[in-house]
Amino acid sequence: MSTAREIPGWKHVYSGKVRDLYEPADGPADRMLVVASDRVSAFDFVLSPAIPEKGALLTALSDWWFEQLAGADGGAPIANHLTGEKPPAEVAGRAMVAKKLTMIPIECVVRGYLTGSGWKEYQQSGSICGVTLPAGLNDGDRLPEPIFTPAYKAPLGEHDENITFEQAEEIVGEELAADLRDLSLQIYRRAAATAEARGLILADTKFEFGHDADGVLTLGDEVLTSDSSRYWDRAAWESGTTPAARMASFDKQIVRDWLAANWDKTGTPPELPTDIVAETAARYGELLTRLRG
Template identity: 50%
Template sequence: MPVLLSTDLPFPVFRRGKVRDVYDLGKHLLIVATDRISAFDCVMPEGIPDKGSILTAVASYWFAATEDLVPNHFRGNPAWPAALEPYREQLAGRAVVVEKTRPLPIECVVRGYLAGSGWKEYQAGGSVCGVKLPAGLKLADRLPEPIFTPSTKAEEGHDENISFGRMVEIVGADLAARLRDLSLALYRRGSELAAQRGILLADTKFEFGLSEAGELILIDEALTSDSSRYWLADSWVPGKNPPSLDKQFLRDYLETLPGWNKQPPAPHLPPEIVEGIRARYLDMASRFGIKI
């Protein structure tokens, strides 16, 4: 199956992320979800067939499911510019035109369970991003309540977990409080809808931007398998990692490789790993009735 690893469209580049290529269309942005996949902040050499289309469809579902909580960059349903017509076939299913914003330099992470870097921090000091947690928690334990644990947003290199106090220094107290409260509300909405489908939303991250008028808007993606940790509820047992419908399958494979220090260049992925990732992303989408 063909994959799209890069784009080269005749429009100014707004930014290129690990997965998305974003072009400047004037008042709007064109976001193209490629089939690239990253882990440990490194982009893998191989892409995942259909991944860009899956991410776009899933993000669109969640933007619609949360628009009563916070506006998102799909506001006004911007028209497909005529200049994009020659590229419609290439971009079909993986590109969206959205409102332009000024992205905030913070990733808004919410954790409902103890996993990933949060588990490692807890083991080291009993807290996550400055949030003190009860003693004796196990890997994958449900937290007493969801916690907000922001991080810096790195285009290259590793994101860095930070305290809420450090976030206040970066964006200001009022905006930091709004971001925290909105992120927790979005997480709760996602958790409720996922639970109805037999899935646990262990953690997720959101990104926000400011519109030209200064309004706070949800951007980039929301509650996808790239930005979230989804577990099968009927297989969840505290003390070990449950089967997941996200990138953990890739991370687990990479952890078995001797000699790779989680720095570029990333190792090549065998076909069974590529297909395993694709199957998990499709499974998650299908559980929400999302057609690809």
């Protein structure tokens, strides 16, 4: 993992594949500084080189979506972890000051279309995470209804594990599992409608939730970004273009496709070519422009 920068007034406590987390150097540790780097990951590896301005684009996307879900889209406000405090100048534009949450160890995945790992599982079993789907679906097909397919967030260094809803109930309890499912589906439907109005398809996404100091279920981490979601061009999808094709996506699929074609997933991943890096940056930027208008 890359070395995190020093930020006056903040103490670095953790680096993930993409984000660096800080706590206040002095005073109560009731909030976090979440800094998005330009690092890009795929298949659980951080790749090289980084994607220029990716951290700023991810932060802008999350900020915009948090604003929409707080009521700007006309829907009921959904609690999120932002404090409204201005980030330090050293990381302006690529950081958020957030309430510290007690995170729930369930990754809340919602799928509206059949693709990715869901497509592979469907081919084998006709279901995804225990949710039985109609026979005869193809890669990229829209599902009859969005489905909630949770994953268990494994300890650092281990792979997350797709689980059934019943397993989620065992981990967090029936009431909380139902709340996570219902809220995730509600957010997905709102976001999908917003994306569709802008010529985009939100194929799937993942959310993370925690409880704040008052016990309120709160949306945290990033939300509806190119790293946590699959976005497709609606016109290309309707014309029959394979949605997972590079030129019809606004997410990490560009990187995944190149890596899958040029690496056997053993040893160290190869460096990304200049054109893949540039194209990924351009697609991330285009998504933000199309969403914000």
